[in-house]
Amino acid sequence: MTITAETEPGQGGRVLIVEDEPELLEPLDYSLRKAGFTTFSAADGLNACRQVGACRPELILLDIMLPDLDGWEVCRMIRSHPDERVASIPIIMLTALTATDNKLKGLELGADAYLPKPYSMKEVILQARNLVARRRQQTRLLDEVARLGSRSGVWHDIQDMVFHELRNHLLVIGGFSDVLSRDIPGLGQDRSRSHLEAIRRSSRYLVNLAEEFLMMRKVESGSLVLPRQLVELGALVGEVAKLFEPVAEDRRVQLQVGCEPARGTVLLNAAALKVVLANLLGNAIHYSGAGTTVRLGCLLDGAERLCLEVQDQGPGIPHDEQARIFERYYRGRGQQETTRGSGLGLYIARTLAEAMGGRVGLSSEPGLGSCFRVVLPLPSSAGAGVVPQRRLQ
Incomplete structure (x- = not known):
């Protein structure tokens, strides 16, 4: 869904502005804050990389011509980060380099947008809102996938335990039932009573195990109701x-x-x-x-x-x-x-x-x-x- 320019203040996201020229940084920072974004800034590539880990931005506005590490290298490092949530942060490249080859290079490195200087502040804000909205949707999907994966793992382990117990106790029930059904000579009343008690005991255990399993399924699904x-x-x-x-x-x-x-x-x-x-x-x-x-x-x-x-x-x-x-x-x-x-x-x-x-x-x-x-x-x-x-x- 595209976010329009009428988004209320406070509905923006966390934006890292990487710009070494104060006369460009200050109006960007002011305009984004006025539009409802929370902003952070860095004046060089090394500080930008540290800020990414510290403030976990939802969007990076990245100048190319920077001290220490240039914007190309910063973009490459972010996209190769082992943490998927860092590697997928949206990046808008802002630069005075207007050649088509430079734009293509930025897009090849994984930039989401490329705005040449001088840029329209309104366009920057609209691009920022759209990319932050996309980022948040992606984050929700990652969270949902992680939650479903965790639940799947939990129930895989629980089912393994349940079926292990089912096998053991069904072996007990089946074995003693087989002995009783064969009417073996010399099997006294005490032995028969003992076998029956073992069968009853395992049966009760399986009933309790089934109740426990069903309750925990309801707990995990959030639908547990325990009437008194x-x-x-x-x-x-x-x-x-x-x-x-x-x-x-x-x-x-x-x-x-x-x-x-x-x-x-x-x-x-x-x-x-x-x-x-x-x-x-x-x-x-x-x-x-x-x-x-x-x-x-x-x-x-x-x-x-x-x-x-x-x-x-x-x-x-x-x-x-x-x-x-x-x-x-x-x-x-x-x-x-x-x-x-x-x-x-x-x-x-x-x-x-x-x-x-x-x-x-x-x-x-x-x-x-x-x-x-x-x-x-x-x-x-x-x-x-x-x-x-x-x-x-």
Whole structure:
């Protein structure tokens, strides 16, 4: 779209004027500022190159006959810059060299326009507005491409993780189902019950994984809505803990669970709350050593907030890493080679907690374990956020 001469002041862009003659620089600077542009100036080629990096102009008005580096060399250096956003800055060459060969040379080097002196100030301003508008459109397109590329990479990694987990747990389900279907002689009732429990456990894990995957897709697309419903707190916490009991047992980690009030209900999103707790609890067990304890607790802070805590006796998190621990894909330096993980669990927990209006905090000392604390607001309009179980009977 072409920008007309009626553009309001303040709607211009950042313009670098490279001109060594003050009698030409001053009227250019004045006219551009009056037209709404923000201007910077340089009197030689070397200073011009430094200004490009410092002020990141949206347009360069470039004289050719300059001290140190001439305009040809400045243009060549800008166009060969490794940063695409610098290399693509629009350039208007302003020069007293009127020969056709000079104009062609400027255009061959990548100049966007070539105005011979004496030039019309109105033409300079109109050219500047058009090129700045084109630059801004190009910048928006580059930003959109980068955003889409980033999102594509994120979902590629998440899908890899999901399908890896699907494969593992489907193998468990398929293997134990095959054993049960063959009615193998000598397979006692206890063994059958054990196999069925393994199938149920993997099935529940896949259901939770599917819920988590769908929620994160909505988070990334900006369409996440988490409707509140009555959630029986004790039952939900117990369900999540039950899911991780076999994991804790395999790692010889003691899992302790406490919930107060154990029989109360709160208005929250059950699926999101399960995912938050599952990621924090799974993370705690994952990084805990044999013979240690992981504690999962919940309590009401007054009548307006629900507090959930997951505390472990693991290696703890170094202070210089604690600010980054919730970043997507971030894994601590000491854990990158010794433990397997996607680096998404804490990011997912924080994202969903914030989507419910809450927050996740961390208290950790190296060698003394970590405590993750989730604080979620409860609506005051529903019995101060808690509905005693007896009211539902």
